[in-house]
Amino acid sequence: MKNKIKVAIFDLTDCEGCELQFLAFREKLLDLAKSIEITNWRLAKAKNDNGPFDVAFIEGSPLTQDDIEMIKEIRQSSGAVVALGDCASLAGIPGIVSSGEREALARKIYGKNYELAVKKVYPLSHYINIDYHIRGCPVTQKELEYVVSGLIWGKVLSPKAYPVCLECKAKENHCLLLEDKPCLGPITKGGCDALCPSVSHRCYGCFGPAKGANIESFKKHLVEVVGRDEANRQMHFFITNPSMEEENKDPSP
Ligand code: SF4
Numbered sequence: 001m002k003n004k005i006k007v008a009i010f011d012l013t014d015c016e017g018c019e020l021q022f023l024a025f026r027e028k029l030l031d032l033a034k035s036i037e038i039t040n041w042r043l044a045k046a047k048n049d050n051g052p053f054d055v056a057f058i059e060g061s062p063l064t065q066d067d068i069e070m071i072k073e074i075r076q077s078s079g080a081v082v083a084l085g086d087c088a089s090l091a092g093i094p095g096i097v098s099s100g101e102r103e104a105l106a107r108k109i110y111g112k113n114y115e116l117a118v119k120k121v122y123p124l125s126h127y128i129n130i131d132y133h134i135r136g137c138p139v140t141q142k143e144l145e146y147v148v149s150g151l152i153w154g155k156v157l158s159p160k161a162y163p164v165c166l167e168c169k170a171k172e173n174h175c176l177l178l179e180d181k182p183c184l185g186p187i188t189k190g191g192c193d194a195l196c197p198s199v200s201h202r203c204y205g206c207f208g209p210a211k212g213a214n215i216e217s218f219k220k221h222l223v224e225v226v227g228r229d230e231a232n233r234q235m236h237f238f239i240t241n242p243s244m245e246e247e248n249k250d251p252s253p
């Protein structure tokens with residue numbers, strides 16, 4: 001490969017857990033370094049280029065006007081933009097709190113006259129076009145490797161169009177729902193190799209809603225298993241959080 005692919009990794013409001021998955025590549029990162037050059041990464045580099053980039057990964061949710069301007073500039077200077085993790089792809093953790101609650105909490109902390117710059121938290125796709133979404137809280141190494149190697153070799157990246165249950169069944173796990181235990185696998189997008197149910201933990205939906213999932217019908221079942229309050233709580237994080245009420249119910253891909 002003559003020219004290395006120029007990659008940038010940006011972060012907005014988040015816990016930085018997804019970009020740490022790049023560091024967890026360890027020796028694979030050295031292999032990748034033969035094909036890619038990370039030219040902008042605040043977390044790991046002292047000097048950073050301003051672009052252009054072949055691929056920009058953006059982690060986190062935009063919460064200020066500066067964030068919004070920044071992601072628009074990144075979009076303009078990047079060949080492909082990847083939403084890295086749920087905070088970027090679904091508004092994830094920052095989106096859990098409704099706009100009214102955010103405002104009340106901000107005024108409690110910063111004073112009664114405090115005005116939030118951005119009232120409602122939206123995912124990146126509300127502001128810019130996104131070429132690929134890597135879901136998860138945090139993203140998995142496998143999915144990240146799939147995307148990075150796909151971008152290096154110019155492969156078409158196919159989003160997983162099936163729920164976690166399909167991967168869970170392929171691993172021949174015993175189904176938690178059959179034991180009347182909660183599990184969001186049927187309505188959650190696949191791609192994690194059924195990480196949680198494979199160790200007998202319920203899927204809590206961190207890959208976001210599966211395309212075409214019948215969320216209302218599943219919720220009725222979940223209410224029967226755990227009661228209404230607990231069902232609401234379990235689905236609130238990544239399936240029905242307030243930022244997903246409008247355009248983001250079935251975000252692509
Ligand atoms: S998706 Fe989860 S792990 Fe990734 S940055 Fe957001 S809160 Fe952290």
Ligand code: SF4
Pocket residue numbers: 164165166168169173174175176177178183184185186194197203
């Ligand atoms: S345990 Fe969960 S993910 Fe696995 S098959 Fe049952 S519902 Fe689906």
Ligand code: SF4
Pocket residue numbers: 136137164188189192193194195196197202203204205206207208
């Ligand atoms: S099983 Fe569910 S909660 Fe666990 S990693 Fe996969 S999508 Fe996320």
